[in-house]
Amino acid sequence: MSDTALHPETLKEVVAAALGDLARSVTLALGEVTVVVKPANYLKAMQTLRDAPDCRFNLLSDLCGVDYSTYGDGQWEGERFAVVSHLLSLELNQRVRVKVFCEDDGLPMVASVNDLWASANWFEREAFDLYGIVFEGHEDLRRILTDYGFIGHPFRKDFPITGHVEMRYDEEQRRVVYQPVTIEPREIIPRVIREDNYGGGLH
Template sequence: MTDFAISPEVLRATIAEALGARARSVTLALGEVTVVVGAADYIEAATLLRDAPGCRFEQLIDLCGMDYSDYREGEWQGERYGVVTHLLSVSLNQRVRLKVFAPNEDLPVVDSLQPVWNAATWFEREAFDLYGIVFEGHDDLRRILTDYGFIGHPFRKDFPVSGHVEMRYDEEQKRVVYQPVSIEPREITPRVIREDNYGSGLH
């Protein structure tokens, strides 16, 4: 492993050259390089980032889904669902962020990164569970955090904040069951700090 990573500017140029037309953009902000690729180029670009001499990102350290429908208060004009991956080169001491967007909002599908980095396995299951993003080619794509009978994807921006059913373990049936919510919904009113309490030491 090298003692010092190359500068972010050099890394950006190296990645842009390695990916060529496969990259929609290669940007630098706050000392971090972000690469955006199209869904059709996702696997090929990921493989180049792993294998190209100046890249050598051997390790996938994080992957998450994103719902951009409310991004920047609705100003976002791109695809709704995206996948963000963080890659690490241990041998060259450098990092990069890789983004891809699912072209179909109704059924968001992108290729699985399992063939490139096996570490993607559980991360992609989590993104599928929470966002409903389907990873084509994943060999075990099923829910990982919610119950198998759970309906919907709770990290989507349009998922209801309060539901109509609750889940519990039924001892007689020896399984998880769903039933109507037994608690009446209540309106939460913010606590008001009155001006006459300022300076009184009551905080």
């Protein structure tokens, strides 16, 4: 591993040069470089980031789904679902974040990068399970955290906190049974406590 990482501004320029027109934007904020790509360019952009001599992001350290439907108190006007990846170059000691928005909110879909990084396998299955994002080309895209018969995707913002069904062990049937959830949905409003001497009176 390189002892000295590139300055973030230099890394931004290196990544932008390597991707060229494949990137929709390359930005720098809080010392971190973020790349946004279109779904059509996603797979090629990811391969470029892995293979380009000045990039060599040979480790996919994280990949997750995001639901922007309530972002900014509902003021968000872009696509609802995105996939966010974090790449690391072990050789060059540098990191980059890649974001791709799914074009169809009804059927969010992007290409799988499982053939580029084996670590994408479970990450993509998790994003499929929790957000309903389909990774085209993934050879084993099935639920990984929820039950086999689970309906819906629990990390979507419109999924009820209580869920749709609950399970319990039935003594008479001597098996686990599923039934409609019996918890009444309610608004949870945080209580703000204001005390003059809270925290020892330090301000």
